[in-house]
Amino acid sequence: MGIAKAADWAGTARTDVCIIGSGAGGGVAAALLAEAGRDVVVLEEGEHVSRERMTQREEQMYPLLYRDGGNQNTADGAISVLQGRCLGGSTVVNMADVVPVPQGVLDHWREAFGLTRYSDEAWHKAGQQAMEAIGANRIPADRVNRNGQLLLDGAAAQGLSGGTFIHNRVDCIGSGYCMVGCAYDAKKSVALTFIPRALRTGQATVVTQARATRLDRSGRKVTHVRGVLSDGRPFSVEADHVILAAGAIHSPLILRASGLGGRRVGQHLSLQPQAPVSALYADDVIMYRGIPQATYIDSTEWANAEDGLAGFRVENVASTPGMAAASAAVWGPQNPMHYRRIAASLCLVPDRPGGRVKRKRNGRPAIQYTLQRLWGERMLEAIRVAATAYLRTGATHVTLPFAGAQPVTDESQLDRLGPLRPNSLPLISAHPQGTCRVGAVLEQDFHVKGLDNLQVLDASVFPTTASSHTMLPVMQAAILGVSELL
């Protein structure tokens, strides 16, 4: 029991429950099942990166903490799809935003998809349980840095409103390096909360650098999880129950490789695309110190039974120099980055399922996604809101995310924003969802249809986008899914 590296593991095991993935879904499931007395084996493809290894150097941490070193993109290269690949998964590299499934989304799932197995109360209770476990708390106003405050002030100047996030940082010192892992253990990721809980029971074994590739089936049951260790050796875990929690891009790949789940596996992908907007001020902003994502504009977003989560939101953001520069659509000796004087935000559009994940011959994912016109229009409106916020708070100019765009110095220039084209702006997705969704691939208790002992518990289960930030919704789903086994 404990955390084993691939090189130190025999490569075979027999267990009550095998969990593929150690992020918001797998980590939560591991803790709850181990605490209930089940023997659990958790398989994590990435490494266990403790705080001593968090160097705050982006060129070192992206390869260590992110899926494909941050290299994962849609097939046409238009959208960077960021996911963690380490013990704790994306909870190690995210912005620590805690946003439960809104009531309107629950209403939508019930009315449009007939999801009635879990009551609203059960979802809310699961959310509270997860929030307590990860130390969730509201960011106080005095911890908002200038970057975050400019967005709130700019919202008020337009008659819009927003607030500060609930986050899962505790005793944060504000170094600002959340996206490349917290070197101070202030961000209470799954690797620092649920995984240790699982290990403390003595019932759990976590194997890192173990990539699951295939599930063996016999009748209505999965019998074995098979894969390969980082040193090239194959492994096999025999389990009574299997939980697939490899995320919305890779869970469908494993089902596809195993011939499980039916033809709709991989469909219904939502990416929740985000576009960056930055602005230059005459004096220092220093966006990169303090809490890097603390505030948002959300009066432009709604959730109801008809639409689910819809509209758009704008959130302040900061990142390390290389990533900040790469995210802006400007280049050349005439356009140096004024890192200290920049404010930045991300425009987030909750989309509807429309993409898909296919498995290429080499086993890698082909993420196929087209930004539909309505989401493009909302993205443009979000960009206008962000740019207006900055211009009304004294920015000398705003840099829009369009290739070749000239700096915006006056609001009248925002009236002429053209239609969006693929590859014409640097979009990011940090919240892929829906590729094994309930109703299509899964029963309402998250079991794969036709199988008695295989559940999926990650962001791929959601019928439509669950929230503007998926960590807590995944935890909620995991808690509800595991309750079926207890």
Next chain:
Amino acid sequence: MNRRRLLTGGLATIVVAVGAAHSPMSGLDSPFLGDSPRRTLGALFEVMLPDPAAAERLADGVDAFLITEDPLLSADLRMALVALEHGGLVRFSRLSPQGRTRRLRAWETSPVGVKRQIVQALRKVAMFTFYADPASWEAIGYEGPWV
């Protein structure tokens, strides 16, 4: 040209390039890209980077670093450079700096998606490589990591 094969996207090559800034210069012929793509990369960096004087050093670093990288991803970068080099009547690396800039500006807003894709990806490589390099930090007022 196989569009899917051509660059898995912007960040794909970014991280490939990232470590490059900190790799020792080879001082020899191109160790990975081959002389022609390496020449294209240097010519690209010269017009894309905020400091043209850093172009050859960082391009050398990228080239050396690619040897240790995922072959699929590294091949993507080479393919993009080849496409850029031969994507006009005059080879990219033989254009004047002004000519290179004009070609890149035309490609980044081209109606041809692959051209936009190439410029997006190479821009990210260039900008990430430059600003992840500690040598660039003083000029932008970044104090560097706390640990």
